[in-house]
Amino acid sequence: MAALRISRVEARPLDLALSEPFAIATGALLAANNVLVTVTLEGGSLGLGEAAPFPAVSGETQASSLAALRALAPLVEGRLATEWRALAEALARSVPSEPAARAGLEMAIVDALTRALGVPLAALYGGAGQPLATDVTITAGDSEHARRSAESFARRGFRTLKIKVGAASAGDDAERVAEVHGAAPDARLVLDANGGYDEAAALELLRLLERRQVPIALFEQPIPRGDPRALAALRRLSTVPLCADESARSAQDVLELVALGAVDAINVKVMKTGLVEALAIIEIAKAARLGLMIGGMVESEIAMLHSAHLASGLGGFTEVDLDTPLFLERGPTVEGYPLDRDRLVLDLGQSGIGRTLA
Ligand SMILES: [Mg+2]
Secondary structure (H helix, E strand, C coil): CHHHEEEEEEEEEEEEEEEEEEEECCEEEEEEEEEEEEEEECCCCEEEEEECCCHHHHCCCHHHHHHHHHHHHHHHCCCEHHHHHHHHHHHHHHCCCCHHHHHHHHHHHHHHHHHHHCCEHHHHHCCCCCCCECCEEECCCCHHHHHHHHHHHHHCCCCEEEEECCCCCHHHHHHHHHHHHHHCCCCEEEEECCCCCCHHHHHHHHHHHHHCCCCCCEEECCCCCCCHHHHHHHHHHCCCCEEECCCCCCHHHHHHHHHHCCCCEEEECHHHHCHHHHHHHHHHHHHCCCEEEECCCCCCHHHHHHHHHHHHHHCCCCEECCCHHHHECCCCECCCCCEECCEECCCCCCCECCCCEC
């Protein structure tokens, strides 16, 4: 067992250039200023993790993640990686408001453990073996940008397009979404407002799209977090299923959304909650028969492959939103991000996430 003891935790800036700004209703990210977390076990296994703070979503920054990781390292050094669930609880008690940092450290511990044991990550999480095909995001911008993005993504084989709305008026957004539908008529469309509308504007957008006969599969976070009753009221009027993202930042949030019948689906991101609490959210959503999306912040292949293994191993995911490595000029690993058209090619015979640092 000594070989599975955590000997060292290291955290350093992981600055990744983006091929275009990642613009959403609440702001734009011009570069991914993330944190690379490595965990070394006494037996020599090295685990990789990544914290991806998104300041416009949660207020976390690269500096706050680095500071949190400096505080967390002594809590896990000298402990067994096999105790990853208990360690996660200690981390959550220590820095409750830095979930991205905790997620990065939890991922690195579990990655190191599975590498030491020679076990594929997806097998550790459950072995369901669900195949995953990801959507791709059309970031907030003008109609011309939306049209060009839709054409290019459809040509590359993406079957679901997630359109960021809520940065403009419902009328302008309806125009943009219709432009996307015209450019990629076979694509399934998901909308994500990141809380950028009020109830009236959200309903107005759906009404305008209905009039233009643009089918929408799912509408994510139409209104801001913090008012689950308003979300429940909106769901009763909406012609499209609703998904909670910002409104689902904890297992407690999800219990409340379930009790109120506020949404049809939950977007699970380990960066919002840490890894172990994401597992609790998945259990609650499954028991309530809600749809499940696996998503992320602006993450490289390190964090996104971990989430892919989690989703594939647990199974039951109805939406896959693991596309941000496509927006990076270059990822941090030798092997990169394994996409074949829109399908993730996970090596389920390899331990850990199967990646080595470049
Ligand atoms: Mg979202």
